Amino acid sequence: MSTEPDVALASIIDCFRPLFAPESIAVAGASTQGTSAGNRFIRSLKTAGYGGRIYAVHPNAEVIDGIPAFGRIADIPGVVDYAYLTVPAERVESILAATGGKLRFAQVMATNEDGSSEAWEKTLLTLAREMGTRLIGPNCMGSHSPRGGYTFVEGASLSRGRIGIACQSGGLGMDILLRGQNLGLSYSGLVTLGNSIDVEPSDLFEYYLADPGTEVIGMYVEDIKDGRRFLDLARRNRGSKPVVLMVGGLSKAGQKAAVSHTGAMGGGRQAWEALARQTGAILAPNLDAFLDALQVCSLLRPKLEADEPTVTLLGNGGGTSVLATDALDAAGFKLAELQSQAREAYAEIDMPPGASLKNPMDVPASVLKEEEGRLIARLLEVDRRFTSPYATLVHLNLPVLMAYRHVKDLLPNLVQSMLSRVPKNDKSPHTLLILRSDRSDEADDWRRRMRTVALQHRIPTFDELPQAIMALQAYRKYERFLATRSSG
Amino acid sequence: MLHDRLTKGHTPDDRADVALDLAWNAGQSACDEYQAKALLRRIGIPTPKGIRLSASQSAKGALGGLESPFALKALSDNPIHKSDIGAICLSLPSEEAVDDARAEIAARMADAGQTLSGFLVEEMADSGLELIIGGIHDPKLGPMIMIGAGGIFTEVLNDTIFGLCPISSFDAIEMIESLKILPILKGARGRAPVDLTALESALLALGGETGLFWQRADRIAEFDINPVIVNAKGVTAVDARFVLKAST
Incomplete structure (x- = not known):
């Protein structure tokens, strides 16, 4: 074995350590009045309990929000790992020019709007290169690193996760952080890259592939300059870390007219679909699908032996399961057939009439309420032992169940008993929980509580069945890639 | 499986590169069909048997070795959609029929404002x-x-x-x-x-x-x-x- 790959891995991790685990942070764009974006960032560093040194960069103040301020980064004692620059575009140059060569990473939020952005970006890049600074942005919103103990979004959780994100849009980066957080996702890092004049999606891709703290990689890309490098990285990964991509700007508009039939048929969409097919990446069409794919990738373990993607569908709501059956069929899944052993085992369970114990298993609330909600554990046990499908989708229509208020702790019991039976091994079905709400505050509140419990048991949760099926379909493709190609 | x-x-x-370089060095915007097919044959992709005629050359006595019926196609240094402008005739039974079709295609190419660099006569494909x-x-x-x-x-x-x-x-x-x-x-x-x-x-x-x-x-x-x-x-x-x- 050559030692080269290890050296390469070490170097990319070393290269990005100042960004993900900065020992010192400088903030430019905080004012003595304490109201600007820079002040908010300083406050968030303090709230988060950031453990490193914090400095402000300001032309004349000596102290801002209680932290020492310097006129130039060059005057700050020691090396500065990361600078968060929220100053207007025209001030960025002078800050970058006066680092004395001791700034590792600069994140530039500003956008140049006077029509000379190309020249401005070129100047910034030249300055950064001269000063030995890696530049992130411009036109971005910041970074989030639980390991480093800092975030650019107020209210974002700094609990350490295993999903690494690179995002060429600041706003979407915030969405991924906050909406993802409410879905139970947590991150090893999230960097908004903006126009990516220096640090590019491929750089972070390479970093996350090497980073032992990252298990799943998600990226939003809009304008990738080194597409072949990106492709090579995806090819080398061979699916060993799941990669979820959301790609913007794929419509035909603006594409140049083609001379050939082939040119008329192909475009960015076809190219990215090919990349996904050839490298095992998951291509998500929108934010929710992106987050759902990240969720299944971080919670499920690949079932490589499953040749047939059979599904058990169990829950309350007849029409819902009929529609879900159609959606499963369209997504290439088939309902698992119940064998006689399973039918006999179900028949032995004592329950009131009303349940249809064929697949899809329509179990109304009047039956689910039995044993104060613990009956479901026995149904799922039969499913696991005798049907043993590829996946089991449990859907609960919360407002209907909520109506059984006289049954003590029905909903907590349902979710607890459902989860407690799950003996996780590679042969267990993928279990997905669909918590359907009528959007009332009460149902939404139950959904949140049940989701939290489910996540502790590594069960992905969804608002509706079509989303769950779409996520499972994406994950299935990834699994098939691993099963057929990862060793080839 | x-x-x-x-x-x-x-x-x-x-x-294979020869035909490509030839077209490239001549400053063509595209390989004509004859060159393109030479390229393909050399990388192992079969094409119908064919002969190149210059723009003014008669088919009479020039199609030795080809079996009728013939396909006749205009050659051009520009990428053209032949069927759109009628620059192709299929199932021609004889050399005479090829010559008649040549005249028609030449006229259509001229109408379409395309330069004709010659013709390709081929056997009909299976x-x-x-x-x-x-x-x-x-x-x-x-x-x-x-x-x-x-x-x-x-x-x-x-x-x-x-x-x-x-x-x-x-x-x-x-x-x-x-x-x-x-x-x-x-x-x-x-x-x-x-x-x-x-x-x-x-x-x-x-x-x-x-x-x-x-x-x-x-x-x-x-x-x-x-x-x-x-x-x-x-x-x-x-x-x-x-x-x-x-x-x-």
Whole structure:
């Protein structure tokens, strides 16, 4: 074995350590009045309990929000790992020019709007290169690193996760952080890259592939300059870390007219679909699908032996399961057939009439309420032992169940008993929980509580069945890639 | 299973580059069909037997070795859609018929404002299913190769799939197996199954690690082989054009 790959891995991790685990942070764009974006960032560093040194960069103040301020980064004692620059575009140059060569990473939020952005970006890049600074942005919103103990979004959780994100849009980066957080996702890092004049999606891709703290990689890309490098990285990964991509700007508009039939048929969409097919990446069409794919990738373990993607569908709501059956069929899944052993085992369970114990298993609330909600554990046990499908989708229509208020702790019991039976091994079905709400505050509140419990048991949760099926379909493709190609 | 029959890609014959370089050095914006087919034959993709005539040359006594009926096609240094402008005549029974058709095509080319650099006379291809194989550069992700349902309704049918170069044998098979027309290729309703291995080899000879398009992506801007006729005996490239990058 050559030692080269290890050296390469070490170097990319070393290269990005100042960004993900900065020992010192400088903030430019905080004012003595304490109201600007820079002040908010300083406050968030303090709230988060950031453990490193914090400095402000300001032309004349000596102290801002209680932290020492310097006129130039060059005057700050020691090396500065990361600078968060929220100053207007025209001030960025002078800050970058006066680092004395001791700034590792600069994140530039500003956008140049006077029509000379190309020249401005070129100047910034030249300055950064001269000063030995890696530049992130411009036109971005910041970074989030639980390991480093800092975030650019107020209210974002700094609990350490295993999903690494690179995002060429600041706003979407915030969405991924906050909406993802409410879905139970947590991150090893999230960097908004903006126009990516220096640090590019491929750089972070390479970093996350090497980073032992990252298990799943998600990226939003809009304008990738080194597409072949990106492709090579995806090819080398061979699916060993799941990669979820959301790609913007794929419509035909603006594409140049083609001379050939082939040119008329192909475009960015076809190219990215090919990349996904050839490298095992998951291509998500929108934010929710992106987050759902990240969720299944971080919670499920690949079932490589499953040749047939059979599904058990169990829950309350007849029409819902009929529609879900159609959606499963369209997504290439088939309902698992119940064998006689399973039918006999179900028949032995004592329950009131009303349940249809064929697949899809329509179990109304009047039956689910039995044993104060613990009956479901026995149904799922039969499913696991005798049907043993590829996946089991449990859907609960919360407002209907909520109506059984006289049954003590029905909903907590349902979710607890459902989860407690799950003996996780590679042969267990993928279990997905669909918590359907009528959007009332009460149902939404139950959904949140049940989701939290489910996540502790590594069960992905969804608002509706079509989303769950779409996520499972994406994950299935990834699994098939691993099963057929990862060793080839 | 097709997967069990992995084959190696063809190494392009060094001489394949000759026809390409010839067109490139002459400053053509595209290889004409005669040059394109020379390229294809040299990387192992069969074409119908054919002879080149200059723009003013009669077919009489010039078609030795070709069996009628003939196909007659205009040659041009520019990428043209021959069927759109009527620059192609099929099933011509004799040399006389070829000469009559020559005059008609020359007139249509002139009407369309296209320069005629000569004619290609070919034997008619065997029947089979019409596919298209092509290649383009994605501005971000680079050269990619396509296979799809071919013929004049390619765009209407829209049954195509792309692969980023270089494609592996596995990629080539997966692309073929993704086509909606796969059941027809495999012999639906009592038809003879087509030679899928030949199809896979053709994809690799163009877009594989040693494939012509991947190797010469610096000069080839895009290409169409449409149709590629595929049947139980193999593949035949019936029409082909390679659009060249501007040689600046």
